[in-house]
Amino acid sequence: MNEIGTNQTREPLNLNEVTGYNKAQKNKPKPDPHKLDNTAFMKLFLEQLKNQDPTAPMETDKIITQTAQLTQVEMQEQTKQTMIEVAEAMKSTKATNEELKNFQADMKSTLERLLAILSKDSEAINATNSGDSSYNSINVIGKIAETAINGLNIADNIAPKDFELYFDEPIDINKGIPKILVFNENKEIVREIDISSYAGKSGYLSFAFDGMDNANNELPDGAYSVIANYNFNPDGSYNIARIGRGEVQSIIFNDGIAHLRMGELIVPFSEAVEFYAKNRGE
Numbered sequence: 001m002n003e004i005g006t007n008q009t010r011e012p013l014n015l016n017e018v019t020g021y022n023k024a025q026k027n028k029p030k031p032d033p034h035k036l037d038n039t040a041f042m043k044l045f046l047e048q049l050k051n052q053d054p055t056a057p058m059e060t061d062k063i064i065t066q067t068a069q070l071t072q073v074e075m076q077e078q079t080k081q082t083m084i085e086v087a088e089a090m091k092s093t094k095a096t097n098e099e100l101k102n103f104q105a106d107m108k109s110t111l112e113r114l115l116a117i118l119s120k121d122s123e124a125i126n127a128t129n130s131g132d133s134s135y136n137s138i139n140v141i142g143k144i145a146e147t148a149i150n151g152l153n154i155a156d157n158i159a160p161k162d163f164e165l166y167f168d169e170p171i172d173i174n175k176g177i178p179k180i181l182v183f184n185e186n187k188e189i190v191r192e193i194d195i196s197s198y199a200g201k202s203g204y205l206s207f208a209f210d211g212m213d214n215a216n217n218e219l220p221d222g223a224y225s226v227i228a229n230y231n232f233n234p235d236g237s238y239n240i241a242r243i244g245r246g247e248v249q250s251i252i253f254n255d256g257i258a259h260l261r262m263g264e265l266i267v268p269f270s271e272a273v274e275f276y277a278k279n280r281g282e
Helices: 015-019 021-026 038-050 060-129 134-138
Strands: 144-147 151-154 161-167 179-183 189-194 203-209 222-232 238-242 245-247 250-254 257-262 265-268 272-276
Touching: 144 257, 151 161, 161 222, 161 238, 161 245, 189 203, 203 245, 245 257
Parallel strands: none
Antiparallel strands: 144 245, 144 272, 151 222, 161 203, 179 189, 179 222, 222 238, 250 257, 257 265
């Protein structure tokens, strides 16, 4: 973007241009060479005095009267010419003021458009810094996301419930029996599911839940947390997979709002609580 210089040299203000004097002088009518002016009349008057009859000279009072009349006519002519010049200057000033008014209006319109553009740029910058911006959301693709979603709902005895869990590493049955654990709202285990048949698999794996407890009774309607324990570690812990956690595979925008695609799960970006690299230690 070009910057407006602060050290540019400005021309001095020409008052003659602003007031319209120069324009009035250009429009000032030129004297007609075929028309007698006051100077010509004065020359003729002097020649008349030189060539008068010496025996019958013009009386002094007549000379004074003619001279006064000539002076009065000259002053009237000068006054008239001055008034014409003033009128022309006023016209030029009016035109100049109109041009200045139009210039100010154009400048105001230009500034308003510039402010609108700057406002839009500011909104774009704010969007870039927000959680739902495409710039930030794209950067989380390939990372592990922890979201506020951690289970599934059972309602109206709808079964089976299909869901996916993300496994950071292949399931190894030599490191303990891998199991899916279902907890009720009181954090009590109501169902255990052996998933040893998934040995050697990792990433997003699909499962189905029939809505039954360990005694093969239907579970009441409600929210249930679902996790999987697999691959026992030397420190006595298990790796954990859970609903609502997994690798971000892509970003989906719906009505301008970013959503995370994590396997078959589509989660609003706002539901994410943490992102980290896949190779971070558990």
